[in-house]
Amino acid sequence: MNPTFFAPDWCGLAWTDFVRLPMQKTTTRTIPNGAGVYRVRVVGRNELAYIGQTGRNLNERLRGLGSGLYASDMPYNDPHTAAPKLWSYRDGEGFEFEASATESTLPKNDRMGLECWLVWRYRQEKCRSTLCNFGRLHPRYITSRNRTTGQRGRKLNPDEPDNTGGTSVAPLARQGTAESRDWMGLAWSAPLTLDKINAKSVPRGPGVYRLSNGTHGIIYIGQSLNLSSRLRTHADTDWSGLTAFAFASMPESYTETQLLEVENDLIAGYFEEFRAAPLFQFGATTPAEPASDETASG
Incomplete structure (x- = not known):
């Protein structure tokens, strides 16, 4: 049975068909040009590699994500934090990737909340996280830093320990209300x-x-x-x-x-x-920390 997270109506949203990354001229029109969320799956495997969002242009975002997948060097961590992580699995395991997207008119704070919700729904079904959210990458690689540092990631030497943030913890289950003790x-x-x-x-x-x-x-x-x-x-x-x-x-x-x-x-x-994120979670008015395009899931 196919997993629900590949379905065109997953979580009640209208997803596009999956297209191979990097996108070709014949497939690029499949992905819309508005803001929204997207999912990246591993070709031939029943799992998602990444779930993300953008407030600008989904088509542009996914073209950028796919552009460095087959480069000889690991991409930098910017402008797309998922790029070096996906590259590590392409280089280390030969994985290939496909992407699907859906537009969203939610404001930034709530759109980023939607991304967290989709990651959670995936975690509930798969009982673990996607391969490359939360900063994870292939355990035998270290990730690139931002372009200004000039520091690209690489494969670890045989004598270096695995790079891991620990195994995925079990997904939380819905219980109580947001201010209850349980x-x-x-x-x-x-x-x-x-x-x-x-x-x-x-x-x-x-x-x-x-x-x-x-x-x-x-x-x-x-x-x-x-x-x-x-x-x-x-x-x-x-x-x-x-x-x-x-x-x-x-x-x-x-x-x-x-x-x-x-x-x-x-x-x-x-x-x-x-059906919204907490008031100060991600928005430009957040007093706790500067506004960011990254969610908890990266």
Whole structure:
């Protein structure tokens, strides 16, 4: 049976046919020119390699993604963070890729929430993440940095250990509501006012957190290898009103990549409940950090 994540109506969206990357003149018209989300699959395998979004031009984005796949050197991390990751599997395993897209009129913050939701839905069906979201790439490669550094990725030497962010953690299941103590099956703390005194009382280990206020409910979801430190930093930020936080600790063994998976699933759970991302999650008005085109899933 074919997986649902290849279907033309996956998750209730109208997806284009899959086209081979890099796109040819005969196939480029298949991909629309508007903003939206896209999925990249491995030819001949029942899995997706990457799920992404763009606010500019899907056709241009996928042409750019495919342009460096067969280059002799690994592409830089910009302008497309997935390019070096896909290249690593093409070079290391001989994988070939196809892409499909769907347009979206959602504003940036919510479109990026939609991407997180699609990644979560894939994780639920496949019981693991895509090959190249969350910064993952072939375990025998290291990734390129941005073009300005001049540092390209490469294959690891035989005596170098695998480059891995750890195996995919199990996807979270929908449970409770966004501000409940059992939301998404995690054990959340009681909410506390966001200030440095309360943040200092939080464990220093890995975990996830949610910020909220009385007007908008949950306004931001995050993760950190050091919860106390991250929340102390947030306590210095003006969140436009009295803000509370709650947290859920994760196992000490969790890597940053695994925490990003949990964060993604929480954003997705919020999106499923409200059909929007938290107010300050990705938008240009986010007080917590600069606006970015990257989601938790990369």
